[in-house]
Amino acid sequence: MAGLRWFWTQLTSMRTALILLFILALAAIPGSFIPQRPVNPIRVSDFIADNPGLGEWYERLGLFDVYGSPWFAAVYLLLYTSLVGCIIPRIAVYARAVRTPPPRTPARLDRLPAHAEGVTTASEPDALAAAEQWLRARRFRTRREEGAVAAERGYLREFGNIVFHLSFVLLLGGLAWNTLASYRGEVIVVEGQAFSNNLTQYDDFRAGAAFNPTQLRPFTIFVDAFTASFETGPVQRGAAREFRADVRTADPGAEPQASTIEVNHPLRVDGTNVHLIGHGYAPVITITDPQGNVATSGPVVFLPQDGNFSSLGVVKAPDARPEYLALEGWFLPTAVVDEQGPHSVFPDALVPELFLTVWAGPPREETSAPESVYSINKDDLAQMTTAEGAPVAFRLAPGQIVDLPDGSTVEFSDWRRWVKLQVSSEPGLWLAAVSILLAIAGLGLSLYVRPRRLWVRVADADGTTRVVAGGLDRTDTAQGLGDDVVALARAAGVAELAETPAVTDTGAELFGKQGVG
Structure with a gap:
């Protein structure tokens, strides 16, 4: 038991809490430099492929998921326990101090660093009553003695x-809650299409360990239009000026409501935030096979590769x-062909064109294995060639059709814009924000509130009523202490002071000996 008591005493000391806080800050550093699997699993896979030996050790140490690793959680829980263990006893001590009356008047007030004395014409009861009234008017708690x-x-x-330290407990609790229960998903939606808040609809989805699919609020977002405008003048040509998605949101069985999503102005639906985080182009392409059957038709998402939105994509x-x-191939919103080859010179769709090559092979058996929509598995495919043996490559503008050597046709009928939406719920952020505000408020109180004790004694001696006032300040500065002592003496009726305090020492080291303040 003695060992456990010693361990608990060490763990709940403020020194240990500060050490653990420093260790937690150091432990978070690898998460900023090493790719994290919950955020970017592709970068983690690439890192392991490029650094197999180092990647194996990182995997063993949990450095690819720092914030979800057992050692990080252990430090986090120890810090949380240490802070709680520090604060609860302090709250108990503070509660007793608030209920405890001010400490008794010292026998020799003239020995205090700040003191003043003089004679009053008022009676002893009147002088004490006036002094007490003056103290209460300045929010002092008073204790009447003989x-x-x-x-x-x-x-x-x-x-x-206490509030400042308690805010750290709330902050850690809020961050833990948010990490465990939050979720964040991303989805690309083409103009004219809709997205329903369902796990199967997301392109990418990440959630905490305590996430439950029932947390997903049932709603649908219809993306009616997306507006993008860019600077066309000579200064900052091509710079973004406006990104706006006009959408309608609907709950099950309800009429859709029109809304707008802009950068830094998310849409909030039933406690869920919907942010606009990206956009691009989706050319509308129709492929017809040699029998005249439409093999595929519709908008296809192409991913931008540069600031002028030269976009790479595949059509299957x-x-x-x-x-x-x-x-x-490529979709170029403002296409130019020069010595650099085909490329876009402006991000808006002023001269949109497609530059494509064709791959063909035997029909594939459909399986449940996932396959990327942004790349082609070319294992059993060959590039289609002309009768002369040259690879089939062509250039299309909107409304054009090209005939392929095997009798198939490719039509580029139109283009649309797509938007990338981020749907997220972070239930613990409000608690973290409140804790930060509490920390600022608590720090302000601890910095600007000055604990102070004042005493005044009134006694009849040799036919006169003599007043002695004194004070102590808990802080190391003496601002206003001498003035308060003088004002207290004058409030008791002293017209002329026998001694005016020149405060050079606040008596801070004596403050605790007079009681808890």
């Missing part, structure tokens, strides 16, 4: 310290017969 009044204020300083026609067909 021939004296003791007073104290500044309890909010310790309250501020697995239902084409007699051969499987796939197109690969």
